[in-house]
Amino acid sequence: MSRIVSFGTILVSGVVLVLLLSSGTDASEKKKIAISVDGREVSARKSFLDCFNELKGREGGWCSMSGASINDVLPKSTSPEIHMVSGPKSVISAWNGAAFDPQRLKMYFHGGGHRDYGGNEVYELDLLLSRWTRLTDPSFMPKATKEVRCPVPKTGPPSSHTYDGIIFSKATQTIFIMPSVYGCYRGSLRTNGDLWEFNPSKTETRNALAPLSWRHRKTMPKRMRPIYYRTAEYPNGKLYMANAHNEWVFHPKDGSWKRIGRRPNFGAGTSVYDKFRRGVWSLHRSGLLFTKPPIISKKLTVPGAGVDGHSGLAMTRDNKLIFWNGARLIHTFDPKTLEWHLFDWFDKGPKVGSKVYSKWVWLPRYDLYVGYSDYKSNVWVYRHPKERKGKLVNTTSIQGFLDKAAVGDSVTIPQGVYRGGAQISQSIVLDLKGVRIIGPTNGKSVLLVKNAIGPVTIKNFRTWDRVRCGNCSGIKIEGKNFHVTVQKAHISNTEMGILTDNKGGRLIVEDSLIEDVGHARGAEPMHLIYADIIDKLRITRSTLRRSHYYGHILKSRARDTEVSDSYLLGLGSLNSREADLPCGGIIKMTRVVIQKGPRADNNESFGVGLEPKNCGGALHPKTTFSMTDSWLIFDRPKGQFGHWKGNTAPVIRGNKIVGLRTWGSFKDHSRLNKMFSNRTTSGLKRGEIPRISFPLPEDTRAK
Numbered sequence: 001m002s003r004i005v006s007f008g009t010i011l012v013s014g015v016v017l018v019l020l021l022s023s024g025t026d027a028s029e030k031k032k033i034a035i036s037v038d039g040r041e042v043s044a045r046k047s048f049l050d051c052f053n054e055l056k057g058r059e060g061g062w063c064s065m066s067g068a069s070i071n072d073v074l075p076k077s078t079s080p081e082i083h084m085v086s087g088p089k090s091v092i093s094a095w096n097g098a099a100f101d102p103q104r105l106k107m108y109f110h111g112g113g114h115r116d117y118g119g120n121e122v123y124e125l126d127l128l129l130s131r132w133t134r135l136t137d138p139s140f141m142p143k144a145t146k147e148v149r150c151p152v153p154k155t156g157p158p159s160s161h162t163y164d165g166i167i168f169s170k171a172t173q174t175i176f177i178m179p180s181v182y183g184c185y186r187g188s189l190r191t192n193g194d195l196w197e198f199n200p201s202k203t204e205t206r207n208a209l210a211p212l213s214w215r216h217r218k219t220m221p222k223r224m225r226p227i228y229y230r231t232a233e234y235p236n237g238k239l240y241m242a243n244a245h246n247e248w249v250f251h252p253k254d255g256s257w258k259r260i261g262r263r264p265n266f267g268a269g270t271s272v273y274d275k276f277r278r279g280v281w282s283l284h285r286s287g288l289l290f291t292k293p294p295i296i297s298k299k300l301t302v303p304g305a306g307v308d309g310h311s312g313l314a315m316t317r318d319n320k321l322i323f324w325n326g327a328r329l330i331h332t333f334d335p336k337t338l339e340w341h342l343f344d345w346f347d348k349g350p351k352v353g354s355k356v357y358s359k360w361v362w363l364p365r366y367d368l369y370v371g372y373s374d375y376k377s378n379v380w381v382y383r384h385p386k387e388r389k390g391k392l393v394n395t396t397s398i399q400g401f402l403d404k405a406a407v408g409d410s411v412t413i414p415q416g417v418y419r420g421g422a423q424i425s426q427s428i429v430l431d432l433k434g435v436r437i438i439g440p441t442n443g444k445s446v447l448l449v450k451n452a453i454g455p456v457t458i459k460n461f462r463t464w465d466r467v468r469c470g471n472c473s474g475i476k477i478e479g480k481n482f483h484v485t486v487q488k489a490h491i492s493n494t495e496m497g498i499l500t501d502n503k504g505g506r507l508i509v510e511d512s513l514i515e516d517v518g519h520a521r522g523a524e525p526m527h528l529i530y531a532d533i534i535d536k537l538r539i540t541r542s543t544l545r546r547s548h549y550y551g552h553i554l555k556s557r558a559r560d561t562e563v564s565d566s567y568l569l570g571l572g573s574l575n576s577r578e579a580d581l582p583c584g585g586i587i588k589m590t591r592v593v594i595q596k597g598p599r600a601d602n603n604e605s606f607g608v609g610l611e612p613k614n615c616g617g618a619l620h621p622k623t624t625f626s627m628t629d630s631w632l633i634f635d636r637p638k639g640q641f642g643h644w645k646g647n648t649a650p651v652i653r654g655n656k657i658v659g660l661r662t663w664g665s666f667k668d669h670s671r672l673n674k675m676f677s678n679r680t681t682s683g684l685k686r687g688e689i690p691r692i693s694f695p696l697p698e699d700t701r702a703k
Contacts, residue, residue, distance in 0.1 A: 040134050044068040044378065047130035048105075051381040052366055060385030062328075062349035064378045065130055070109065070123055071376050073134040081185050082118040082138050090116035091123065092375040095161040097270065097357030099168040099175045101200075104128075105363065107370070108135075108168065108175055108200055113161035118183040120159045122212075124200060125379065127363075127370060135200065135212055141185045150184035156214030157196045159183040164270040164357045165229025169252045171237030172207035174199050176252065178220070178229040178241065193220040207252075221257050224248065228309075230271040231358075232280045240271060240280045240291070247291055261296030263289075268309040270357045276319040277335070283323065284309040288333065304331045304340030304393040305419035305438035306465060312360020312371055316384060324360045326353025326373035327466055329438075330382070332390065341390030342417050342438075350380050352466070391417050391436075398422040398437070402430070407454065421446040427454025430461075438465045445476035446494070449484055456482070461489040471526070473499040474514070481505050481535075492516045495526050497544070502532035502557070509539045513697045516573075518548040525551040525576060533583065533615065536560045543697050545569035550601050552576050557583040559620050564590040565693040570597035570635075577602050577642070582611030584623030584646055591692050595633040604664060605632060606642030625650035631690050633679075634659035641666045656690075658682045 045067030054063050074088040086094070096111030105127040112119055119138035126133070139153035152158060160179030168175050175198045179191045195217040199209035209215055223246045232240040239250045244267070247260040266284035273280055279292030285308040291297035303311075304323070312324040316332065323331040328349040332341045353373030360371045369382040398413055399422040405411045407426050415434030421441040424430065441448045446463050449456055463474050474491030475498045477484050482505035489512040491497045497514040500507055509529065518526035528544040528551070531537040537558040544553050545567065553568045553575055561581060568578045578594045581587055587608065596605055609619045623646035632641075632655060641663045644650065653672035658679060663669070676682035689696055 040073060042068045042072040042132050044130040046378075048127045048370075048379075048381060049130075052368060055368065055381065055383040058383060059388060060343075060383045061345055063381045063383075064350075065381060066378045068130070068132055069376055069378055070125075070132055070372075073123065073132045074375075075119065075121070075134075075138060078119060078138055079141075081141050084112075084115050084118050084183060086112075086116045088112070088117055088119055088121075088138075089375040091119075091121075092359075092373070093354040095163055095180070095268070095355060095357075097162055097164045097166050098359045098372070099166045099177075100358070100361045101168045101173075102361075102363075103170070106200070107359070107361065107372070108166075108198075109359075110166065110175075110177060110198075111162045112159035113179070113183045114181045114188045116161075116183065118159045118185070120153060120156055122198060122200065125372070127379075135202070143185050150182050150189035152216075156198070157182070157194065157216070160191065162357075163229050163268055165231055165241075166358065167231040167233060167239060168200075169237070169239060170233065172197070172252045173201075173204075174207050174209060174252075176217075176231070176239065178224075178226070178231070180226045180229055191226045193222070193224050193226055195220050217255060221246075221248065221259070223259070223262075228265070228268045230269055230282055232271040232273040234273060235275060240273065242271065242282070242291075247296060249293060260291065260293045263296050263298075266299070266309075270309070270311070270313045272313045272315060272321075274315060274319070274321075276315075281313065281321055283307065283311060283313045288321075290335075300335075301333070301338055301340075302395055303419065304333065304395075305342060305417050305436075307331050307340075307419075310355040310357065312356035312358070312373075314360055314362040314369060316362075317364070317367060322362075322369070322384060324356055324369070324371050324373075324382070326356045326371075327351060329465070330384070330390075331393070332384075340393035340395065342393050343385070343388070343390040349382075350374070350377060353377075393417045393419065395419070398435070399441075402428070421448070423448045423450055424452055424456055424458075425450055426452055427456060428452075429457045429459070431459045432462070433460035435460075435462070436465075437463055440467055440469045440472050443469045444471075445473040445496075445499070447475045449475065449477045449479070449482065451479040452482060452484075454483070455485065457485045457487065458489065459487045461486065461491070463494060464490070464492045467494045468519070469495075471495050471499070473497060473530075475499070477501060477505070477507065479503065479505070482507075484508070485510065487511055489514070495519065496530055497528040499530045500532050500534055502534070505534045506536040507531055507534060507538070507558075508536075509542050511540075512542045513545075515543070515545045516548065517546070518551045525549065527551045527553070527555040527580075529554050529556070531556040531558045531561070533557045534559070537562070539563045539566050541565045541694055543567040543569070546571050546573035547575040548573045550574060550576050552580040553578045555580045555582070556585075557581075557615060558585055559583075560586045562586075562588045562590075563592050564588075565592070567593045567595075567689065567692070567696060569593070569595045569689065570600050571595065572597055572599055574599050574601055576600070577607050578605045580607045580610075582607065582609065583615035584609040584619040586620075586622060587625045589627040589630055592627070592630040593633070593690055593692055594631065595689060596636050596639060598635045600636045603636065603638050603640040604642045605634070605639070606644075606666075608642065609645030610643055619645070619647075622648075624648050625652075627652045628654045630655045631692075632657045632660070633684070633689075634661075635679075637661075640664040656682065658684065 051063035142151035165178030269284035287299040289297040330343040473496035
């Protein structure tokens with residue numbers, strides 16, 4: 001039998017108490033779910049209609065509804081069992097989509113789930129009013145018992161991962177939610193295929209549901225076990241509901257189910273109805289599928305570069321598919337030609353986003369798209385260009401070209417956009433001029449050099465798209481005694497720039513730019529170049545700048561580290577040292593500009609020999625340090641040359657040193673260098689970086 005629950009609110013001394021109206025609620029429960037009234041409702045300074053008017057005169061692009069985000073209406077404090085690990089931000093950042101009311105232009109958010117967050121509140125985004133509202137509050141979470149591992153709160157379902165299993169029904173004017181994983185009292189539980197219905201109206205009874213109340217419809221068919229739910233709506237009001245393997249049609253009025261069929265598991269995804277072709281598209285990491293009952297879905301194509309099962313999916317005015325990756329990239333797919341196209345708005349759009357799913361919708365009335373993927377950011381409004389076609393995305397792989405090459409061959413990859421990199425496992429010269437790679441290889445890096453015997457040369461490699469996979473680097477080198485040369489590379493927006501193994505070898509980096517590496521995902525720092533215990537690292541005519549979130553500009557455990565005619569720059573990043581050399585070794589720096597930015601986390605510019613336990617138990621047998629004909633600039637107060645634990649006297653002479661306060665554990669070498677107390681006395685303007693043997697590359701990304 002269906003159970004209906006609802007709630008009311010009462011304001012007492014600046015605190016909202018959620019009053020459970022179903023029976024069995026005692027005063028202790030009411031007290032535990034009290035939350036702050038602050039931040040229940042907020043409006044954007046720049047409205048949706050402002051964005052509509054702004055974008056009318058453009059070919060296409062983005063507009064930000066600035067001044068408000070869901071973060072402004074999240075509960076300010078919750079009990080530990082509700083907050084769990086990540087807190088209420090997981091309503092957006094965890095595995096959750098959104099429901100959209102196309103008539104009233106309102107989007108609804110719910111979720112958290114697993115151990116991310118235990119709150120089961122519902123949020124509304126009213127686009128016409130440009131207003132965020134927290135419609136309900138987190139329910140009291142009953143403790144688990146021996147009989148019931150995950151008790152259901154009295155005001156609706158537990159918090160859950162919804163994936164794309166959340167949808168607004170035009171037939172009932174209510175929201176249906178297919179929870180995947182429940183967040184329980186200090187734990188989690190996979191659901192039994194529950195189906196819940198919610199009335200988002202504050203005043204109207206809909207489908208026999210009171211305003212702002214939940215109803216447990218019933219358990220779904222056994223084959224609809226909770227994994228990777230997806231939804232879409234047919235013109236007749238019936239709902240397409242699917243999990244990893246099975247596809248069904250659900251009637252929201254009478255609760256009946258009709259099975260379409262079973263197909264392979266392609267992982268998490270999202271779905272949309274195509275009225276032109278009268279079927280449902282489903283996007284997954286490994287493919288794009290089409291379902292037209294009674295025919296089960298079939299895989300038509302692999303996704304375009306930067307598109308996966310977390311991306312948003314919608315239709316275009318000319319009956320193509322359009323995808324949003326949560327950041328600045330837009331993709332389209334033409335079912336007629338099977339072509340993928342990429343539209344990149346660079347810094348004129350959202351820069352960072354999380355999982356999208358159904359938080360990406362088309363508003364045909366305005367011919368605009370609305371997307372939301374980052375709980376701290378504004379809502380983004382997008383107009384897709386009518387004439388601009390975007391860049392064609394290759395569905396062939398770079399790996400295929402390398403697999404056909406013989407040892408020692410020179411391979412030039414055809415120019416274009418590719419959805420993934422490649423693994424290099426033999427001696428080769430690889431030229432990637434004009435090639436854009438979006439996405440990692442084997443979950444490790446964009447390019448992976450693994451167990452290659454003989455020299456490997458990589459030319460014109462470039463990555464500027466966001467790459468995240470856990471220490472994901474632009475180039476990773478694995479194996480014994482490798483010999484890799486990187487020439488004219490531009491690596492940015494990865495988690496590491498270049499990362500090597502620790503089994504010996506040589507890495508040479510020439511005429512390259514590595515910048516804007518690392519992100520705030522935890523305590524582990526990330527570095528622009530990280531050479532582990534290898535024989536030789538040589539960097540020449542190259543620029544390394546902006547290592548974010550406590551990483552070093554350069555970290556090398558090599559036995560021999562040489563940097564010449566290069567720039568090591570902190571600039572505005574939150575980096576640590578400019579050069580960290582924890583195992584010592586032979587260190588030589590010639591004609592290098594080293595700058596510590598004002599936001600650096602560490603006073604020291606150099607650290608030498610500080611981690612013998614990570615170097616096989618001892619420093620390299622011979623440790624020397626030489627720095628000549630270089631600049632060292634401290635834009636951070638209390639600048640310190642560094643920490644020295646070598647066994648020979650460092651050679652530091654002929655340099656220009658600006659803003660140094662102390663030499664640290666290095667011997668004072670002031671007499672052998674030109675010392676300046678600040679930029680003014682050195683003749684350098686604020687922010688100026690002196691030129692050495694080649695000009696500083698232009699700033700291709702925002703600081």
